[in-house]
Amino acid sequence: MSEPRTDAKICGMGHSMKRKEDPRFIRGQGRYIDDFVLPGMLYMDIVRSPHAHARIKKIDTTRALKIPGVLAVIDGPTLAKYNLHWMPTISADTQMVLPIDEVMYQAQEVCAVIATERYIAADGVDAVEVEYEPLPVMVDPHKSLAPGAPVLRKDKEGKKDNLAFHWQAGDKADAERALAASDVVISENVYLPRIHVASMETCGCIADFDTAQGKLTVYMTTQAPHAVRTVLALVAGHVGLSEERIRVVSPDIGGGFGGKVPVYPGYVVATFARDYHMKVELGAKKDGTMTSLKIKTVADHGYSNASANPSKFPAGLFSICTGSYDLKHAFCEVDAAYTHKPPGGVAYRCSFRVTEAVHAIERATDALAQKLNMDPAELRMKNFIKPEQFPYKSVLGWEYDSGNYGVALKKAMDIIGYDSLRSEQAEKRKKGELMGIGISSFTEIVGAGPSRDFDILGIKMFDSAEIRVHPTGKAIARFGTKSQGQGHETTYAQIVAEELGIPAAHIQVEEGDTDTAPYGLGTYASRSTPTSGAAAALASRKIRDKAKKIAAHLLEVSEQDLEWEPGKFFVKGAPQMAKTIQECAFAAYTNHPQGMEAGLEAVHYYDPPNLTFPFGSYICVVDIDRGTGDVKVRRFVAVDDCGNIINPMIVEGQIHGGLTQGIGPALYEEISYDDEGNISGGSFMDYYVPTALETPHWETDKTTTPSPHHPFGAKGVGESATVGAPPAIANAVVDALRHLGVTHLDIPITPEKVWTILKNKGVAE
C-alpha cells in the first residue's frame, strides 16, 4: 500500500498523523505511576544485599523502627507466615520474594521498609542493620554447568546441577554432517553481555486495598496488565484475593522495552540480561553457498530463570538464527545456567531472543565472507531466500510469511553508495587510516501467537479489541495490549478509521485497565500490530457489517445493492443515495431495524495464523581513531520492511529509537560482574547509555512486502532496529580491522578493545 485510501480528515492508514498522546506528554500532563497519590498512601523502600551470596545471620530493625514515620520492616520470615515468600517467574521457575536465610545475588531484596513518606522510607533502609556471612560465589556459567559444581538452587528438591533448562532445535547429526562436508567452516565465539533496558521511567507499583468493597486495585507500570491480574489471583488466591476483586491499572508508561513484562519481588527492577555465550559455526561451499549452521549457547540466567518467554520456547525464538539465508542444515541449542547474579534472561526489545540469533548469523556471515575473501554484500545476495520461495519453511521449523531481501539490501547499498565507499576504504587503508563498512540483513519474527504454539504460563497469546460506536458517530476502542510509548492511541485509531471511516481524531483508544479492557497478553515482542491491530480491523469489520444492514434499512434497499467507501455506504449506480457511518451509528440507537439488536459495537479476539517476518538491511560506516581506538559511526542507512504501514512517522520514530538502542549495546552498554559477583555498570555513572550527541544521523528508507496473512498486511516493527543494528556496527568495526587479521570483536566494542588490537598489531598512534 503506498498512497493512503482515506483523506486527511479521516486519517486512516498511511497518514503521518501526529500522535494523539503527545500533547499531554509534551506538556508534562501524562499520568505516570509517580503521579498517583492516594489518601493515606504509604511508601516502601528496599534493603538490598551487598553480597552476591551470603547467609543472613541477623536483621536488626531496632534503629529503623525508632525513626518517626517508619511503620514496619517486612522480611522473608514475615512473608513466610502468609506463604508469600516465594513467587513464580513468568518462565515457571521460582524466585524468592524476600529471602529467609540466604541471598543469592548482589542487590537482592533483603527486606522492605514501610513508611509514611518516601524520604522516611529511605532513612529507614539506611538504619536497618543486616549481618551477613559471605558464602562462595559462582559467577561463571560455564563453571556452573561443569560436573561437580556446587548446586545453587538447593530450594529445588532433588536438583543435582545448575542447569535451568536445555533447549534445542534442528537435527544435530545432520547439521554436523553437513558442516563436515563443507569446503570452508568458520567458528567464532560470540558473546552478548548483560544489558539493561534503561527506560526513562523506572518500575513502580501502588496497591490499594479497599476493605469496604474487598477489592484490590494495583497501579503498576506493566506491559501486560491482564496477565498480572491472573497471576496475582493464582499466586495470592490463598490469602483471599479472587480475580474479580483485583483490578490492575497500567497508567502512562515511560518506556518498557521488555523490562516491564515480568513482576519483580517488591516490584522493583532487577537487572536485565542477554548473557548469551554462543559458539557459532557456519559452513559453505567454495562458491559461497552456505551449507550448514550450528550454534551452541550457554545462557547465564542468574539465580532464577525469569525470562519473559512463551512457555514452549524457553530460549525464545532463537531458532530464527538461520536468518535471511536459505540454509538446508542447521542445529542450535541452549544450556541455561544458574549463577549468583540477578535473575536474568529477560528480553530487551529483542522479540524473544531474536537479537541474539541475528547477531550470531550476521556476524558469522561476515566472518565467512572474510574467509572466502568475498564481498559481504555479495555473499548475502547469493544466499538470501529468494522472493519466489515464500512462504518459506526454514530448516528449524518456521514458516516465513513473506520477504524480498535482495531488494532491501540493494536499496541500502544504493543509498549509501556502497561501491564508492569500498574504493574510499581501499585508499584509506593505503594511508593507514581505519574505516569499515558493515552490513546486517536481518529477518525478524514477531507477533506471537498463534495460540497453538504460544502461551505464557498457560495463557494463550491471542490479543483483543473491543470497539463501541457512540450514537453521534464517535467511538471508544479498548485493547488487551498496553502502549509504553509506541503510540497505540494513534495507530489503533487509524486502523479503526481506515476500516470504518470515522475520523481517527474521534476514536478514543484505551488500554491498561483490566476492569474495562478486553483480555489480552500485552505489548512486547513487537506483537501489538500483528495481534491487537488485527483485532481492531476485524472488530471494525464486524461493526461495518452491522452498519451496512442499518444503512440498507435506512435507504430501503437490499444490502447487496450497497457499496462502501471509507465513511459511507452508497447505492450502486446511485452514489447520491448514501448513508454515512455516523448516520448508521445514530440509527443504531434511535431507529434500528426491528429484530436487530440495538447498539453498534463489537469485540474481536484475534489468534494469528502465523507470526509476521519483518526484515531489513542496514549498512553502517565507521571511522576509527588510531590513537584512542574510538569508533565513530559516520553513516548509518536503515532500509526496513514491515509490510503495510499504519503511520509512517511513528514507524520512523520506532526505527530511530531502535537504532539508538542498537548502538548502545554495540558500543557502550554492559553490566558485568567480578569474581565476587559485584556488579559494575549498575548505575548510569558507569553504564553508558548513548545520548543525542553519540547518535549518528540515521538515514532511513523502506521497502513494502505486505504480510499475506495479516488482515491489512502489516508486520510488527518495534524491535527491528534494536535487533538489526548491533551486528551492522560490529561488522563495520571488524571490517575496518580485517586487514590486520581480526575476525571478531564482542560487543560492546569499547575504545580500549580496539586500541588493544591496534597496539598488538603495532599500528597504534
Place this chain on the structure above:
Amino acid sequence: MIPAAFDYHRPDTLDEALKLLKKHGDDAKVLSGGMSLLPMLKLRLASFAHLVDIGRIPGLDTLKEEKGTLRIGAMVRQVALERSDLIRTKYPILADAIPLIADPLVRNRGTIGGNVANGDPGNDQPAIMLALGATFVARGSKERSIPASQFYKGLYSTALAPGEILTEIRIPAPPPKSGGAYAKLKRKTGDFAVAAAAVQLTLGKNGAIERAGIGLTNAGLTPVEAVDAAKYLAGKMPDEKTIAEAAKMAAAKSSPSADRRGSVEYKKEMARVLTARALRKAVQRAGGN
C-alpha cells in the same frame, strides 16, 4: 537517590556565609551549583546537616580581564563561560573543555568555583588551571591566595581550610604568541574523562617554546601537573619529536586506576596520545607550525 535530611541556608553576604560555616563546622558544606555535591548526597556517599548556598552572594560572578589578569568569580557558571567571547577568543584551552564537561543541563548550574574546589581528579578544570598557572583566592577569617599548583592535596582534599570559601580564580593573561588546547577522551556525553590533557604555551620570537604548562585530568588521586615535561619543552622547537618526548614524559607522571573506562595501561597511553594532540593544537594556535 534520596538524600538524608539537611538544613538549607542561603546567606545574602559573604560574611554571613562565613559565619554559618564557622558555626556549624564539619556539619556544614558550601553549595554552589550542586552538580557534584547533590549527587553525592543523593547516593548517600556523604551527608551534611547544613548546606550553605553561596548562589545569592553578590560579587562572585566577575568575568573580566584586568591589568593582565583574567578574573573569574567562583559562582560563574559553565554556561556563562561557554558563551563568553573573551573566553572563546583568548582562552581556547577553556573553550575546548567546557562543551566536553558533563551535559548542557549540568553546565547551566555548575560553577567554575565548584569544579576546581571539588577536589575530584575527574573534574576537567583543575588540570586547565595548572596549565594556565592560575591562582585561587580564598576567604576565611582573612583573604589569601593559593597557587593552583599547591591547591590539590588528595582525593577530595584541597588546601581550602574548613570554613574557607573560594571566591575568585586569577589567571595571568596570555602574552602574544600563546596558544592553549584541551584534549579529552570520554566514553560518552556526561561521562568523566578516560584521560585528558590541558596544554598552555607561549612561543618565543624564534618559534621555540618559551613557557609551557601541562595538566592531566583523571590521571591519579589529584589533578596532575606535568612539570618535567613542561620544563623539557622550554627553549625547544616544537617539532614532532619534541612533542612526542614531552607527551611521554607527561604520561609517565600519571598514575590512573582501572575502571570501566579502561585499564591502567590504556589510560596512561591515552594521557600520552592526548598530551601530544593538545600540544600540537596549542602550538598551532600560538602561530607555530
